[in-house]
Amino acid sequence: xxxxxxxxxxxxxxxxxxxxxxxxxxxxxxxxxxxxxxxxxxxxxxxxxxxxxxxxxxxxxxxxxxxxxxxxxxxxxxxxxxxxxxxxxxxxxxxxxxxxxxxxxxxxxxxxxxxxxxxxxxxxxxxxxxxxxxxxxxxxxxxxxxxxxxxxxxxxxxxxxxxxxxxxxxxxxxxxxxxxxxxxxxxxxxxxxxxxxxxxxxxxxxxxxxxxxxxxxxxxxxxxxxxxxxxxxxxxxxxxxxxxxxxxxxxxxxxxxxxxxxxxxxxxxxxxxxxxxxxxxxxxxxxxxxxxxxxxxxxxxxxxxxxxxxxxxxxxxxxxxxxxxxxxxxxxxxxxxxxxxxxxxxxxxxxxxxxxxxxxxxxxxxxxxxxxxxxxxxxxxxxxxxx
Numbered sequence: 001x002x003x004x005x006x007x008x009x010x011x012x013x014x015x016x017x018x019x020x021x022x023x024x025x026x027x028x029x030x031x032x033x034x035x036x037x038x039x040x041x042x043x044x045x046x047x048x049x050x051x052x053x054x055x056x057x058x059x060x061x062x063x064x065x066x067x068x069x070x071x072x073x074x075x076x077x078x079x080x081x082x083x084x085x086x087x088x089x090x091x092x093x094x095x096x097x098x099x100x101x102x103x104x105x106x107x108x109x110x111x112x113x114x115x116x117x118x119x120x121x122x123x124x125x126x127x128x129x130x131x132x133x134x135x136x137x138x139x140x141x142x143x144x145x146x147x148x149x150x151x152x153x154x155x156x157x158x159x160x161x162x163x164x165x166x167x168x169x170x171x172x173x174x175x176x177x178x179x180x181x182x183x184x185x186x187x188x189x190x191x192x193x194x195x196x197x198x199x200x201x202x203x204x205x206x207x208x209x210x211x212x213x214x215x216x217x218x219x220x221x222x223x224x225x226x227x228x229x230x231x232x233x234x235x236x237x238x239x240x241x242x243x244x245x246x247x248x249x250x251x252x253x254x255x256x257x258x259x260x261x262x263x264x265x266x267x268x269x270x271x272x273x274x275x276x277x278x279x280x281x282x283x284x285x286x287x288x289x290x291x292x293x294x295x296x297x298x299x300x301x302x303x304x305x306x307x308x309x310x311x312x313x314x315x316x317x318x319x320x321x322x323x324x325x326x327x328x329x330x331x332x333x334x335x336x337x338x339x340x341x342x343x344x345x346x347x348x349x350x351x352x353x354x355x356x357x358x359x360x361x362x363x364x365x366x367x368x369x370x371x372x373x374x375x376x377x378x379x380x381x382x383x384x385x386x387x
Contacts, residue, residue: 014055027075041082056138056139094159104242109134154214163206253316259277275318278312303346
């Protein structure tokens, strides 16, 4: 952490402690990754980062001259086709995919926090006098909150782990072209040299990785396409879509197996990857859903009983998102939470409009079926012949 005594020592301590913890838990991490227990992998990495925070705090407590020492930490763990991040501070991890660069971490800086809270506009941020002040760091005696999440890798992906001394001298539009411009062993040194030529005099670190061939059986891209097309997730960035996907779990259903029955309580959204399900109520088939369809999204916010029966009519694979995991994900990304709440509101409004239109049609049909009252013949009238 530049500008403070002991920054180099804090960084070295963090690397040593985190590296040792991961080494000690290596076999556990590999087993968890193979079993798809992504949340447990994240927990192991978070524990390693928390241990590093305690070690840096202990070092600062033992030496008054280093009382303000601290460091950022961005950890990237890759096992098979899965990548897991643990992050504190304003270093960054980029994902370069299909010619686009995506920042996979959030900057824990005072500047970013002020903009998020609406206390500063983006225009005002350009002239902020403390652009390097961070809001989270290792070396905090009060403890530190660690951002973690997992995402699937695709063939041809590249990943960059870098310090702020590098990305502050890169134009956002240049990141993807430069990172894809040649072999990884040549690109990283070029990036560092570019930052130096741009005036960088702080710590400039860059680690670049290239993903090889991912098995064709992997359906990460299909999952992304489905979620990007769902009304609930409209407007989410690529990173946010991957965050939501990381919160899901896979569930398999056999032919004729019930997904849930009418009246059951539930808190899960179901997204069909393959297969088919039937939605019925009172013995009447209301809908047949297949790959790419989703159902149960309102259960994420509403605790009402299920309104119909859902049964698998073919062997079916579904991604399942629970309310608890969605809320945990929203808690780590306020912008993601705001977008989801807005989409929920829009979906509710659309359903109310549809319901109102259906009620109007029903009333009009009922009125059309009602017999018109006959016009009564006037009585008690007398007529006088004129002339």
